[in-house]
Amino acid sequence: MVTKTQKAPTRSRNRQKGPQDEPPVSTLATLSDQAYRKVLAGLFDRTVPAGAFVSQKTLIDLLDVPLQPLRDALRVLEAEGIVTIHPRSGIQFLQPDMQFVHNTYQFRSLIERAAARRFAETADDAVIAQLIDAHNDLLSRLGEGNANDPDMLAEVGLLDQDFHAKLNANLNNPLLQTASRRLQNYVRLIQLDRRITRPYAMRTLREHLDILEACAERNADAAEQALVGHFQAALGRMMGGF
Numbered sequence: 001m002v003t004k005t006q007k008a009p010t011r012s013r014n015r016q017k018g019p020q021d022e023p024p025v026s027t028l029a030t031l032s033d034q035a036y037r038k039v040l041a042g043l044f045d046r047t048v049p050a051g052a053f054v055s056q057k058t059l060i061d062l063l064d065v066p067l068q069p070l071r072d073a074l075r076v077l078e079a080e081g082i083v084t085i086h087p088r089s090g091i092q093f094l095q096p097d098m099q100f101v102h103n104t105y106q107f108r109s110l111i112e113r114a115a116a117r118r119f120a121e122t123a124d125d126a127v128i129a130q131l132i133d134a135h136n137d138l139l140s141r142l143g144e145g146n147a148n149d150p151d152m153l154a155e156v157g158l159l160d161q162d163f164h165a166k167l168n169a170n171l172n173n174p175l176l177q178t179a180s181r182r183l184q185n186y187v188r189l190i191q192l193d194r195r196i197t198r199p200y201a202m203r204t205l206r207e208h209l210d211i212l213e214a215c216a217e218r219n220a221d222a223a224e225q226a227l228v229g230h231f232q233a234a235l236g237r238m239m240g241g242f
Contacts, residue, residue, distance in 0.1 A: 019213070040077075044192070049093070096189055100186075116167060116224050116226070123170050131163060142202055
């Protein structure tokens with residue numbers, strides 16, 4: 001009981017936050033995941049240029065992300081090689097060079113050679129047929145449409161991602177799928193400075209079809225060989241930008 005000679009306790013405006021004030025761990029994880037995706041999206045849409053050196057404050061303003069989730073996202077991106085964090089200085093974003101491009105395609109080849117073989121041996125007929133149809137449809141439209149229709153070329157990029165994602169998912173190996181997603185981010189980063197034209201896109205789709213047709217015939221050796229040829233050609237196309 002509070003007597004007349006006692007003062008009732010008042011809340012301090014500057015009281016320290018206790019555990020009850022902190023957002024739930026699940027919420028923090030969700031915000032961090034969102035920040036991770038926003039940083040990558042900002043990189044891929046050139047809001048943050050590849051090779052840029054920026055402060056955390058600049059990223060917060062550019063990407064509209066809270067500080068703590070941003071810090072969590074940057075630590076993950078540093079582990080993935082996308083950024084380098086310089087304490088009390090700023091964040092350096094990766095600028096791909098020739099060695100980075102070579103290493104990326106070498107690593108992809110190691111993973112996806114096995115993926116192509118497994119896809120040829122075990123993938124569902126309907127999945128293979130759907131991918132073949134999607135590639136043939138887009139090839140036909142590329143041959144008939146505007147030489148450099150940006151929407152159609154963007155569709156090529158999405159189909160490319162879907163094709164390689166399905167190859168790798170068929171391995172049913174979470175560790176390899178995580179590595180594959182990281183490599184796909186590297187490829188998108190490399191392609192930022194490459195002009196994707198209709199002939200370039202059509203060659204890519206035909207190379208995919210070589211792999212898929214071998215898979216439809218359940219010829220694992222031919223699928224692997226076609227995959228190797230695809231990556232060798234893609235590496236040559238990417239190296240041409242240096």
